[in-house]
Amino acid sequence: MLSSTADHLYWMGRSMERAENTARMLDVTYRMSLLKQTVVEPHHEWRAMLSISGLHEDFEARYDEPSADSVMRFMALDEKNPGSIYNSIFAARENARAIRGSITSEMWEALNATWLEMHRIQGEGIAEDGVAAFFEWVKERSHLSRGIAHGTLLRDDIFRFLRLGTFFERADNTARILDVKYHILLPSVADIGGAADYYHWGALLRSVSSFESYRKVYRDLITPRRVAELLILRPDMPRSLMACLNEVNRLIQEINGPRAGELLRRCGQLHGDLRFGTIDDIFERGLHEYLSEFLERIYDLGDLINTTYFWSTDEWPSALPMAQQSFKMPLAGQMMAR
Amino acid sequence: MKPAYDEMFDAARGVRPSYESFAAWLDSTPPEVIARKREEADLAFHRVGITFAVYGEEAGKERLIPFDIIPRIIPAAEWQRMEAGLRQRVKALNAFLDDIYHGQEILKAGRIPAAQVLGNSQYRAEMAGVNVPGGTYAHIAGVDLVRAGEGEYYVLEDNLRTPSGVSYMLEDRKMMMRLFPELFARMAIAPVEHYPDLLLENLRSVAQEGVVNPNVVVLTPGQFNSAYFEHAFLAQQMGVELVEGNDLFVRDDTVFMRTTQGPQRVDVIYRRIDDDFLDPLAFRKDSVLGVPGLFNAYRAGRVTLANAIGTGIADDKAMYIHVPEMIRFYCGEEPILSNVPTWELAKADDLAYVLEHLAELVVKEVHGSGGYGMLVGPTSSKAEIEAFRAKILATPDNYIAQPTLSLSTCPTYVESGVAPRHIDLRPYVLSGKEISMVPGGLTRVALKEGSLVVNSSQGGGTKDTWVLER
Numbered sequence: 035m036l037s038s039t040a041d042h043l044y045w046m047g048r049s050m051e052r053a054e055n056t057a058r059m060l061d062v063t064y065r066m067s068l069l070k071q072t073v074v075e076p077h078h079e080w081r082a083m084l085s086i087s088g089l090h091e092d093f094e095a096r097y098d099e100p101s102a103d104s105v106m107r108f109m110a111l112d113e114k115n116p117g118s119i120y121n122s123i124f125a126a127r128e129n130a131r132a133i134r135g136s137i138t139s140e141m142w143e144a145l146n147a148t149w150l151e152m153h154r155i156q157g158e159g160i161a162e163d164g165v166a167a168f169f170e171w172v173k174e175r176s177h178l179s180r181g182i183a184h185g186t187l188l189r190d191d192i193f194r195f196l197r198l199g200t201f202f203e204r205a206d207n208t209a210r211i212l213d214v215k216y217h218i219l220l221p222s223v224a225d226i227g228g229a230a231d232y233y234h235w236g237a238l239l240r241s242v243s244s245f246e247s248y249r250k251v252y253r254d255l256i257t258p259r260r261v262a263e264l265l266i267l268r269p270d271m272p273r274s275l276m277a278c279l280n281e282v283n284r285l286i287q288e289i290n291g292p293r294a295g296e297l298l299r300r301c302g303q304l305h306g307d308l309r310f311g312t313i314d315d316i317f318e319r320g321l322h323e324y325l326s327e328f329l330e331r332i333y334d335l336g337d338l339i340n341t342t343y344f345w346s347t348d349e350w351p352s353a354l355p356m357a358q359q360s361f362k363m364p365l366a367g368q369m370m371a372r
Numbered sequence: 373m374k375p376a377y378d379e380m381f382d383a384a385r386g387v388r389p390s391y392e393s394f395a396a397w398l399d400s401t402p403p404e405v406i407a408r409k410r411e412e413a414d415l416a417f418h419r420v421g422i423t424f425a426v427y428g429e430e431a432g433k434e435r436l437i438p439f440d441i442i443p444r445i446i447p448a449a450e451w452q453r454m455e456a457g458l459r460q461r462v463k464a465l466n467a468f469l470d471d472i473y474h475g476q477e478i479l480k481a482g483r484i485p486a487a488q489v490l491g492n493s494q495y496r497a498e499m500a501g502v503n504v505p506g507g508t509y510a511h512i513a514g515v516d517l518v519r520a521g522e523g524e525y526y527v528l529e530d531n532l533r534t535p536s537g538v539s540y541m542l543e544d545r546k547m548m549m550r551l552f553p554e555l556f557a558r559m560a561i562a563p564v565e566h567y568p569d570l571l572l573e574n575l576r577s578v579a580q581e582g583v584v585n586p587n588v589v590v591l592t593p594g595q596f597n598s599a600y601f602e603h604a605f606l607a608q609q610m611g612v613e614l615v616e617g618n619d620l621f622v623r624d625d626t627v628f629m630r631t632t633q634g635p636q637r638v639d640v641i642y643r644r645i646d647d648d649f650l651d652p653l654a655f656r657k658d659s660v661l662g663v664p665g666l667f668n669a670y671r672a673g674r675v676t677l678a679n680a681i682g683t684g685i686a687d688d689k690a691m692y693i694h695v696p697e698m699i700r701f702y703c704g705e706e707p708i709l710s711n712v713p714t715w716e717l718a719k720a721d722d723l724a725y726v727l728e729h730l731a732e733l734v735v736k737e738v739h740g741s742g743g744y745g746m747l748v749g750p751t752s753s754k755a756e757i758e759a760f761r762a763k764i765l766a767t768p769d770n771y772i773a774q775p776t777l778s779l780s781t782c783p784t785y786v787e788s789g790v791a792p793r794h795i796d797l798r799p800y801v802l803s804g805k806e807i808s809m810v811p812g813g814l815t816r817v818a819l820k821e822g823s824l825v826v827n828s829s830q831g832g833g834t835k836d837t838w839v840l841e842r
Contacts, residue, residue, distance in 0.1 A: 035631055035632050035633075036613055036615065036619050036629060036630065036631055036632075037619070037630035037631055037632055038616070038618065038619050038630070040632045131595065132595060134604070135604045135607070135608050135614065191632065195632075289632065291632055291633045291634065292633060292634045293634055343632040344632075345630075
């Protein structure tokens, strides 16, 4: 397959997944900020939301104090914020448009319709009582495009690069949500089992659609350690790091290729570390340290995917402009404050 | 001026033999059915997105080319003669290109003034002495023909650079077969659907000597080009990659495309980018559409470009008048298809005559295309004529003039019902190891009453073209 086609597919998958995850993160933050017994200052929540995405500098340059209203506007609708839901959906649609001939017409039409509706919503703004409905809509459109891909695409490299983008982005996003929320919630750990704790960890689980799953798996109180275990190591939890890496690793093995050696090795390593890791080991190292390292490794893998399949530097005559990049978002890792 | 020849009706309003079957069907089909079918066609074209972008309009705006359901029907005998004429003409044009970039025999023989060729901005000195496979330059030619009377076809222009429109020919046929299958069952209509196969075969046949399984690609300027739909369509129909300049790179005078499985060699490039933009190292430095080093690879005989670089000299309007002479010189035959009589405004006598008769003539820019920058005297206002006169006087060398041909008409659905509208015809001639073409071509129709300009960018539409097999 042409490198540029694969590149567009990968970013189409990533962008749509990012739109969904941003909606999820905003949703959980919004819910937490509504809780009466909040354990932290309300604007802390919103600041944390910005640092998850690594966008606080851009925010501070253009907005005042983070608040429900301002962060919501910035992360959902702001045309100037490359990480907003608005721009993620735009990027997904533009990447799809560039390769219309490679995807099914259903796939294109769904993404195009999503973009047209997003554009309309952006023009009208989101009323306070429409916030929850908006997040639901974003999630549904993401589910729809993933479902159409699953239901209509031939199982070749077109399908694989699209899925690679989806699961790569999801691994990145789940790790970020867990890292930041865990920090914010930690002061309350002393009060394990308390009502505030229940609501907050419950909200975090709900943001990754895992509340019911937690109940089924553990049939017990919500504890931070189990939440981390569920979201990091459980292979049957579709948004866990393990589940994402299972997909990524399998997809890269299937795509393979003459330059894929180093990528396969590094991906296999990360996959193996998750597969044979235990939650006790992770907590002994420190969850934050563990997740930071995971994100570093994900970021390196992203670079390697780029040079292996899309823009191998050894083929680039130095004179060529990298004009191709215009529809894409910077890698999440690049935007993250380190 | 005598009334225009109508393809369907003779002077006494009798139906011509070629249209008898169709007319009978049209008479027996209720108008509501026709109206419904026309709506269906509109919807389908919108959904598939068969559109083109219009230059000068709001950026990114796309329009549908209007499609008319009354076909243009060509009797078998007329097509046979036309096909023979097209083969002869394209053969001579290719021979001419090979000659002027090598021995220049036709100039030495004094049959065409050397200055008109070598001094023309379309002559690519870089191509002198470059050998191309089989001596074929114009692999894909779109020759515009018009009919003035019974059996009387004229060549209006030879498009030898990157002629477009063939996707409409194919989509129009698909639409007609979908809307009116019964007509195809009843009449013997020559098929055209195998054009992409012929094109692929033709492109593969012009790969460099020794290449076993040539890798063919379609090179497009990208999705903002007016003909992007066609580029994507043809690549998809041929089952080859659609690439942009960024997808290709040149190393050791060899062209590769970047794929997820590593570099893959490219042997034949069906390019839909103009010469000037092909290679920023060789031509326009500011081109971001092209591939640096492509021209060197081409000159080294490591890749085939279709069409070749430098074909613009042969379809230039200043060269048009010499095509009959080319046919005599290279083929030793009399031209089968006629040229339209043409005045060259570079000549003082011709200029004087044309300025006297502007209101009767069609004046065109020598290098123009797409119906831009032309004057149709009989349908222009006094003010338009005077404005054009000033442009001619400023740079007379830039223009040629032709009599206003009374282009044939074909009944066409318009707002007020069915009315005659002027049409032309663009058959596509493929040259490789052999010359091949599908019967017919693209029929364009000027939808404005009395208008002679059929270009899609000027409000023209299209019709399916039926060549009868008997």
